[in-house]
Amino acid sequence: MGSNHGRIPQTQSLIEALPLRDRLSANHRKPSESLCRETPKAxxxxxxxxxxxxxxxxxxxxP
Known part of the structure; x- marks a missing residue:
């Protein structure tokens, strides 16, 4: 049971290690724009x- 406790804070610290600016830009980028750029045409x-x-x-x- 003790080994499970260490996992959640690790991921949390990984997220916090990202610069705030990068996190904000990732969140606020228009999803439609990035989708159009990344997906090939139908x-x-x-x-x-x-x-x-x-x-x-x-x-x-x-055969």
Whole structure:
């Protein structure tokens, strides 16, 4: 039981170790902006998924 107590404060101190400015900017950045920047376009996703499907289909045909 004694070993569990040390874990929670560790993560808390990790969060506190971050500079306040970084924490604030991470919280207040618009989620939609970062999502648009990081996720590929929907057409790209569809193209990739269709490629994967065709590859899987061909692989399943092989004896």
């Amino acid at each position: 057409s790209q996703i569809v193209r990739i998924s269709t490629k994967l499907k065709s590859h899987l289909h061909q692989a399943s045909k092989k």
